[in-house]
Amino acid sequence: MDYFLQNLINALQWGSFYAVISIGYSMVYGVLMVFNFAHGDIFMLGTYIGFAIATLFIAVFSALLPTWVIFAAVVIITMFLASWIGVFVEVVGYRPLRQAPRASAAITGLMIGIIFETGILIFLGAKRLSFPPLMESHVYNIGGVYFTNIKVMVIVISLILMLALHGLIQKTKWGMAMRAMSFDFLAVPLMGVSINIIAPLTFAIGAGLASVAGILYGQAYPILDPYMGVLIGWKAFVAAILGGRGSIKGAAMAGYLLGFIEIFVAMVFPSTFRDLIAYSIILLILTYRPRGFFGMEYSTKLRL
Amino acid sequence: MQLKIKNLHVSYGNIKALHGINFSVEAGEIVTVIGANGAGKSTTLRAISRMIPSEEGSVIEFNGENILKYSADKVVAKLGICHVPEGRRIFGNLTVTENFILATFARKDKNQIKKDQKWVFDLFPRLEERKDQLAGTLSGGEQQMLAVGRAYMSGHKIMLLDEPSMGLAPILMLDMFEALKEINRLGTTILLVEQNARLALKFAQRGYVIENGELVLEGEASSLLDNPDVKKAYLGA
Numbered sequence: 001m002d003y004f005l006q007n008l009i010n011a012l013q014w015g016s017f018y019a020v021i022s023i024g025y026s027m028v029y030g031v032l033m034v035f036n037f038a039h040g041d042i043f044m045l046g047t048y049i050g051f052a053i054a055t056l057f058i059a060v061f062s063a064l065l066p067t068w069v070i071f072a073a074v075v076i077i078t079m080f081l082a083s084w085i086g087v088f089v090e091v092v093g094y095r096p097l098r099q100a101p102r103a104s105a106a107i108t109g110l111m112i113g114i115i116f117e118t119g120i121l122i123f124l125g126a127k128r129l130s131f132p133p134l135m136e137s138h139v140y141n142i143g144g145v146y147f148t149n150i151k152v153m154v155i156v157i158s159l160i161l162m163l164a165l166h167g168l169i170q171k172t173k174w175g176m177a178m179r180a181m182s183f184d185f186l187a188v189p190l191m192g193v194s195i196n197i198i199a200p201l202t203f204a205i206g207a208g209l210a211s212v213a214g215i216l217y218g219q220a221y222p223i224l225d226p227y228m229g230v231l232i233g234w235k236a237f238v239a240a241i242l243g244g245r246g247s248i249k250g251a252a253m254a255g256y257l258l259g260f261i262e263i264f265v266a267m268v269f270p271s272t273f274r275d276l277i278a279y280s281i282i283l284l285i286l287t288y289r290p291r292g293f294f295g296m297e298y299s300t301k302l303r304l
Numbered sequence: 305m306q307l308k309i310k311n312l313h314v315s316y317g318n319i320k321a322l323h324g325i326n327f328s329v330e331a332g333e334i335v336t337v338i339g340a341n342g343a344g345k346s347t348t349l350r351a352i353s354r355m356i357p358s359e360e361g362s363v364i365e366f367n368g369e370n371i372l373k374y375s376a377d378k379v380v381a382k383l384g385i386c387h388v389p390e391g392r393r394i395f396g397n398l399t400v401t402e403n404f405i406l407a408t409f410a411r412k413d414k415n416q417i418k419k420d421q422k423w424v425f426d427l428f429p430r431l432e433e434r435k436d437q438l439a440g441t442l443s444g445g446e447q448q449m450l451a452v453g454r455a456y457m458s459g460h461k462i463m464l465l466d467e468p469s470m471g472l473a474p475i476l477m478l479d480m481f482e483a484l485k486e487i488n489r490l491g492t493t494i495l496l497v498e499q500n501a502r503l504a505l506k507f508a509q510r511g512y513v514i515e516n517g518e519l520v521l522e523g524e525a526s527s528l529l530d531n532p533d534v535k536k537a538y539l540g541a
Contacts, residue, residue: 187393
């Protein structure tokens with residue numbers, strides 16, 4: 001039982017990364033009906049930005065400010081900066097191709113991703129960097145279940161982010177515009193709403209979320225390298241599709257499911273078998289539920 | 305002249321939809337463009353609201369200002385030209401209230417928005433009763449009310465209406481046109497395109513007849529109603 005609870009916490013943490021990242025895929029798909037295949041590398045770049053800000057802040061302020069202030073400042077500043085990567089990807093990569101065939105828009109993301117990876121490789125070299133700890137790690141033991149404050153923080157901050165996003169999408173006019181775009185893209189400008197504001201905003205939110213996931217990831221697994229976004233990006237993409245294209249709720253839930261399956265498979269089988277078995281299970285789920293958990297029931301035929 | 309259209313050409317790929325049409329609308333008028341399916345009625349409205357591009361040399365002016373330099377959202381937000389598109393195009397996944405909020409996205413005049421909202425709810429009380437309902441669950445008539453009310457909220461110097469009678473029962477159709485008259489009485493110019501020519505010509509002051517992307521007739525609505533060619537082609541008499 002202890003062993004089970006232990007893995008439950010691990011799964012929640014691991015699933016949090018997938019959930020927060022997969023939302024970025026889902027939002028962009030919901031609003032623009034394209035997959036942003038640069039998203040995994042946006043996560044990577046966001047982690048590097050978080051790394052730079054964290055290193056700077058720890059060097060300058062660690063004697064002056066309490067830990068949690070530094071942590072909050074790093075998260076907020078990184079989120080702000082990383083969201084501009086999202087804007088960049090939309091404006092440079094996707095906007096010129098809005099009228100283009102879907103496949104062209106898809107490879108745009110792939111290419112931008114490769115450009116980001118190579119860019120980091122050229123400017124920072126191939127050596128792996130280590131994400132500085134933003135807080136001291138403590139191990140707690142409750143009834144035989146061991147967990148660190150880092151794990152709790154990853155889980156809690158991810159939940160806060162997702163709740164905040166939910167509020168933004170449900171309660172603000174920008175969120176309404178995003179939902180409206182997912183229903184009928186072409187009618188949105190008739191409301192006086194500029195697609196050229198809502199589209200980059202959507203990319204920006206996805207990128208901002210991914211960058212916070214990057215900081216959290218850096219706290220749990222403090223190694224940075226230019227290709228760190230590839231596999232986790234693909235897996236988050238799997239979660240986005242499994243959740244149902246365009247469904248944010250679905251993406252988050254599928255992200256957690258992925259985390260659970262991976263962790264619990266590793267609990268039973270040797271860890272080298274983890275992805276093989278985990279993704280076979282997901283393939284099986286998709287076979288029986290091809291539209292994912294919350295596949296869009298409505299969608300207009302009239303798209304760009 | 306509030307709206308002036310000169311030499312308007314529009315193509316969809318290689319297919320020419322409008323072959324240089326000219327017409328104008330005065331402030332406060334109700335003008336209709338009637339014609340058969342595929343004649344270019346919707347295309348005309350879409351060109352004005354900038355949903356589709358016009359070809360080089362086309363002129364569309366609103367109060368002397370060149371519309372063609374604006375994007376679709378600016379035509380609504382800056383010029384106050386609202387468009388009730390064909391098939392209503394309401395956001396079915398948003399509530400009635402959210403549809404209205406979205407329509408005022410670019411507006412800053414909070415007090416006036418409140419007044420406009422109240423006015424729209426007075427005009428269409430059914431919408432107020434259903435304001436928290438998802439728009440997709442409304443009946444066809446209610447959806448049309450929402451489409452018109454929402455357009456009014458987005459800006460109402462001129463309203464472009466694309467087949468507001470489509471899919472409505474006759475009694476609802478008459479109610480809708482009564483409401484449109486009320487909107488016009490408050491100062492909104494109306495440019496209406498309709499397949500239901502009789503209804504449109506009874507409602508409008510002036511009319512144009514469009515055929516294969518060209519305007520072939522124009523005149524007072526009453527005289528078009530009596531025109532033997534119009535009668536034969538569009539009024540089924």
